[in-house]
Amino acid sequence: MPRLASKLSALKPKYPIVVVGSGYGGGIAASRLARAGREVCVLERGREFQPGEFPDNELEASRSSQAEIPGLAKGRIGSRLALLDWHIEKEFNVLRGCGLGGTSLINANVALEADPKVFEDPRWPRALVTDLDGPLRDGYRRAREVLDPKPYPGDWPKLPKLEAHRRSAEAMGERFERVPINVSFEDRVNAFGVEQSKCTLCGDCVSGCNYGAKNTVAMTYLPDAWNHGAEIFTEIEVERVEARDDGLWAVHYTPVAKGCAFEADAERVVLAEIVILAAGTLGSTQILLRSRAHGLSTSACLGEGFSGNADVLGFGYNTDHRINGVGAGARGPDPRAPVGPTITCAIDGRTAARPLAEHFVIEDAALPGAIDAIYARALDGASEAWGEDTDGGAIDYLSERHRALRSRLPGGARHGAVANTQTYLGMALDSGAGKLHLDERGRLRIDWPRAEREPVIEALNARILAATAALGGTFVPNPTWSNHFESCLVTVHPLGGCAMAEDASVGVTNHKGQVFRGTAGAAVHEGLYVADGSVIPMPIGVNPLLTISAVAERSVALLAADHGWTINYDLDHRPVPPREPPEPPGVGVRFTERMAGFVSLVDPEQPHERAYAAGEDAGTSLSFVLTLSTDDLDATLDDPAKPMTLDGTVDAPALAPEPLQVSGGRFSLLSADPEQLDTTNMIYAMTLTADDGRCWSFRGVKYVHDDRGLDLWRDTTTLFVDVHDQDGALVARGLLHIALADFARQLSTMEATGTQSRVERLEAVTRFGRFFAGSLFDTYADVFAGPSVFNPEAPPRKRRPLRTDAPELHYMFTSDGVQLCLTRYRGGDKGPVILCHGLGVSSRIFTVDTIDTNLVEYLFAHGYDLWLLDYRASIELAASADPASADTVAAIDYPEAVAEVRRLTGATSVQMVVHCFGSTAFFMSMLSGALTGVRAAVASQTAAHVESAPLVKLKSGLHLPTALAALGVDTLTAATDRDARWYEKLYDRALDLYPVDDDERCASASCHRISFMYSLLYEHDQLAVATHETLHELFGVASVAAFDHLARMVRAKQLVDAAGSDVYLPHPERLAIPLRIIHGAENACFLPAGTKKTYAWLREHNDPELYSYVEIPNFGHIDCIFGERAATEVYPHILDHLERNL
Structure with missing residues (x-):
């Protein structure tokens, strides 16, 4: 079947009707209103799938999953374009489909009517209830005509699961029936010109039908809408809608494709006379909630009445x-x-x-x-x-x-x-x-x-x-x-949130789907509708797709009638002449570019450099975020003068207060300059449109001289800009530049389109990148590199000397015969301070030489006597491979190490800085009464209570450490090298499936193992490149017994012993010492909520003045210890507490 979606650059600034979402409600609205002769635009967040493009193996399934987890600091893992879209909460999880066709792509397409008794509930508006046998019945009929549901044929092969279900029904004394499903049981061309294969009985309906047998919205209503002239755009997320004074609606959206992504990407706007929200129960409700936050008047009931249909x-x-x-x-x-x-x-x-x-x-x-x-x-x-x-x-x-x-x-x-x-x-x-x-x-x-x-x-x-x-x-x-x-x-059947009702005091929309204007009465926003599962005011007890479709059919019929439009429902009707499908896209490339600078409006005829300086003095800035794309990479490289497309926004406050929308954008990659020898031009040409309708033409040129050398940077990052008004008069001139950081970001957004494999994607990006940016691309192309592991044959790297005196090593044996190590850095007489590391690492996390200043150097410079404790979990010790729980560290290692430091220094007490597993053991040791002689402490990332991220909960809830132990796996290691055995390499490849946010993906096998063992322990942008490249030096073996103990605590949400017993929390008075807890806000392993609970618990039971809490923004877990900026953003909080308790 032909692709239905148009390129983003074809999106017009204004449409009579904009439909947001492409599930049942959106597809119905687009189809019926296009059949009424209206100009319709459909905006869909997901991408367009064709049969054969749905996931059918583990790797594809992993890449096809995303999860919105509001409890996480970042809030999401996975691509926003992934097909399987999870919303994960403490009490409730929702699965929905993300793609052109909405959830119809991944549901079982069961088309059952709601029982008539459902409509007797008073939550339904009377106008709908009174016409059950009229427009609503027509809605059911029309939806059936399009979706064509049929029961599984009796003369097809017997299905064991069907027969087993019949047996269950008989045993229970209940009615058994074959349900109507929107599936084709014959090879055919359907009523909308789409070729469909008959069902293959593969059983994979819920991961997407690769055979085209499901009668999804993408196979029915949407091609019908396209046949009748609707324009369809994918990979666009609508953020909110805004009522304008001129009666139009401003639909604010952002592109979500990787090649369109940029941190500074501004919201874009498309105008509409009528907006129909059909983004699903969660999507439409969220859009209206955001709209209300920006001033849209709605019912106070917005968001209420949410149902899971008792799934x-x-x-x-x-x-x-x-x-x-x-x-x-x-x-x-x-x-x-x-x-x-x-x-x-x-x-x-x-x-x-x-x-x-x-x-x-x-x-x-x-x-x-x-x-x-x-x-x-x-x-x-x-x-x-x-x-x-x-x-x-x-x-x-x-x-x-x-x-x-x-x-x-x-x-x-x-x-x-x-x-x-x-x-x-x-x-x-x-x-x-x-x-x-x-x-x-x-x-x-x-x-x-x-x-x-x-x-x-x-x-x-x-x-x-x-x-x-x-x-x-x-x-x-x-x-x-x-x-x-x-x-x-x-x-999988979320309903409600924008419930239809009698008036605004009890619902959000009326019986037509119009949004109420205000908190009471029946007045509505003219031109704003909702048409999806969110308007269903109650659960209906069966698969809701047919009822959602019937209600949407009814609402759209009433909308058309209110405007005097006639919908042609004849399925045999086709436009004449038929609409020609676009040519299938070839291999292409797209990326996003941000440039900023200044323009002069006072004397625009002056040279660009002077205009830039005048604009800088006047503060007349101009910047843009543009997505550049081509669908034919070969043609672009063969003829660089052939234009690529441009779309995006331009921010020019001197011309208009709001971002200007780009249309008709063209980018000529390398056009020969007719006036300068050995010079080619990169030309940007586009129309800029303000919200009030004013337009300007924008022309920018990069002059690329063939003189090699460092001038290439200036040439490719400086844009000479001219802006003309509608009469052709020059109104602004100046220069724009790309910052170095933005250029690196620009290359990271570069994405191949229309490719069939990872190799083809990398090849396309590399070909274009080297052509576009030459050696500059190679400088930054590490973002496209393959898997990276440590090479044991490489010569040892040169380490920088630490800014400390030579350390003293003190080895000691514990009472149970385990050798520990204390490393002393004597920077002065303050303290002594004992530093304790986490699990699977060693005290080297405090002395990393790949950052400018590590924690030991920082505290040494402030006069502290530092003692780094490598306890039995340290990867530097042989004992790390032996089974050991945090109980043992708490009962033996800590009390005896503190006693040894006190003996060697003569100090009556010590201060401690403890991290992660080391912090957990510290709280156990103190609360058990085993540890004494500590006058103050700083605890990093963990405390007495545990709130873990969902992936940590999952591994703990499934008893993963226990399962590993049962398989004979007693240790895990994060260390990798090129000489790894075959099964270790297989392990590393398998970890490519581990779900990680796109922004945190990298090519380091050690990093992948670390994320699997502990969850992501750092924000990549907080690590120095050298630190990331040497993670194998810092992380190593860890005992599965320790993981099992941690898993028990995750499940218990608090400290427990290795057997799961609550032996530590009964004595909060034992922690009545000055204690500061620090926690990275982006910690993807242990959430700040856990340590905050401990903080509140200690303040409740002891003197609250003893305790302080610092949440470190933009940091994760261990990057608080060795992050590139830890010395300026984290260490001062540690030092402050130590100084207060000398």
Whole structure:
């Protein structure tokens, strides 16, 4: 099928209608209004997918996942364009689709109507309820005509999971039915000119259909909209909408593609007479919340009434029946063992005899094959931890164990226990008591305390247990619903937030989807609509796509009628002549450039250099952020004079107070200069448009002289600018420049488009980069380098001498025979101060020579007597490979090391600076009463309470250290080298899958191992390049026993001993010493909330004046110790506390 999306540069400044989002509501609005002859623009955050481009293996699945985690400082991991879009909260998680077609790309496309009883609820507006048999019924019919739902055909191959579900329904005494699904069971060209293949029964509907068999919005409504003239744009995120005085709506957006990203990228604006928000329950609500924060008047109910549709996921693990419930993935469909569409049937508990509150459906499901390797261990481990076996007996037990072992063999997801596992998706009617709101950083949050304890959730799990019992399996509830994960719910059917209602006192939109203007009454914002799941005011107890579509069809029909437009619903109607599809894009490149400088408006005819100086004196600045792109790299390199496209914004306060929108932008890479020998020009030409409609033409030229040398930098980073008004008069002249940091950033945004492999992407970027910037590209091209590991054959690097006296080494043996080391740097008589490192490192973290000033040098210069303790977890000691918990360090190492320092110095007490695992052991040692003689301390990153990041929780909740121990793995190491054994290299390659924010990705294998073992321990931009390149010197082996102890604390959210017992927190009075806690705000391992809890706890139980807390902005975990800027932004806080407690 042809690509539907146009290039961003084709986006016009103004449209009659802008539709935000491309799911069911957005697709319907675009299709129907385009059929009414209206000019429609569709804006979608995700990218456009074609059949064959959806993930079908682990690597692709990892790259296709993103997670918005408001609890994290950065708030997100993964690409904003990734298909599988998670929103993760403490009480509630949401999965939605990100791409052209919205969640229809990844749902099971089940098209069930809501029970008529649902519409008897008073939350629905009366105008809608009174026409159930009119416009709403028409909406259902029209949606069915387009989406074409059908049950799984009776004459197709029998599906074991369908037959098993029938068996469960019979045992439960409930109704069984094959549900209508939007799937094609024949090869065809559909009514919208899209060629579709029949369903292959691969079972991978929820990771995207690679065969074109699903009747998604991208296969139906959107091509229909495109056929009728709609303009569709992808990779655009709408931030907010603004009502203008002239009656138009300003839609504020930002491009989200890597090649368009820039820290200083300004919001862009497109104007519209009518805006239809259809960005989904979370998206549309967030846009309106942000709009309200910028002054838009809305109902106070905005964000309320959020529902998860009582979605419940569960598993009938290791049943006595073959299920075939795992998708084919990269293996491809197996006709001998068909899986079927993801959902084919339901146990339907919506009967006339039951009150609406007790209605439910339980559908069969299939797990996506892309990640089939994880299922055997995950399900087996979950069944052991919190599963409920529904049958018994010795023979049954042996059979179950045999099947479980078979599933652990290669390809085991299709054999044994996993092949006999039924996946269930249940739905019912929850209370809809959730609330969406923005936090202080403008991020969307979901609040729904104790949602997981709603009776309907408990009842639905009980029914899934009964369905499992009919098959003789072990019931495994959704792992996140277990106590190990704080009983968090997951929904794929979020509803509400912009609920339609009678008036603004009880809802956000009226029955037409128009947004109420104010907190009371029925007045609306003219031209502002919502058309997606967010307007549904309550749960509906079944898959909601058909009801969302019917309501959207109704709303759009009413909108058209209100404006006197006629929608042609005839599916045989096609525009004449038919619209020609664009040529398929070839291999291209795009990147973002930022330039800034000054222009003069007083005497623009003067030379550019003088105009720049005059503009600088007058303060008339001008800057831009532009995305430059080409869809044909070969043609661009063959003919550099052929224009590339430009789009973006220009900030010129002297011309207009708001950013000017760029249109018609053209960039000629290298055009010969007709007036200067051996000179080529880079030419920028574009139209600038202000919000009030005024326009200017912008022309900029970079003069690139063929004189080699350092002038190349000046030539390629200096732009000579002229700005003319609409009459052609020159109104501004000056110069713009690229800062060195911006140039490096510019190269990092360079992205290949239209490529099919990583190698092809790198080749394209390298070809263009070297042509565009010559040797300057090679200077900064390390951002494109491949994996990097330590070369053991390389000569030792030259180290800089520390600005300290020679250290003294004092070795000591503990009472249990372990050798420790104390390294003394005597900078004066202050202290003594003992510095304690974390897990998997050594005291060398305090003496790194790759930064200008390390912590030892800093404190040495201030006159401190420093003692660096390498306790038994230090990678410098042989004991680090032995099993040891923090209990042992707390009970033995710390008390005996402190006693030794006091003996050697004659001091009555010491001060301590403790980091991470070393800080954890310090709190244990003090609270247990084992450690005395400490008069003050600074604790870095950890304390007595633990709040961990979601990935740390996941590894701890799945008992990963225990699993590693069971496999005979007793240590992990972050050290890598080129001579690593094959399985170590495989380990490093596998860690490429580990989810990390795009901004934190790098090529260091040591860095990847560190992130896997501990989570990301630093902000990359806080590390010196030399430090990052020598991480293998600082990190090494760590005991799995120590990880297991940490995992227990993560699960307990506080200090516990290695057995999990609460033995430390009963005595807060033992920590009645001056204590300062420092914590990196961006810490991706342990969140500041944990140490803040300890801070409050200590202040509650002891003299509050003893304690202080410092959160370090823009720093992570260990970069607070050896970050490039730690000496100016972190160390002063440590010194201040030590000085206060001499």
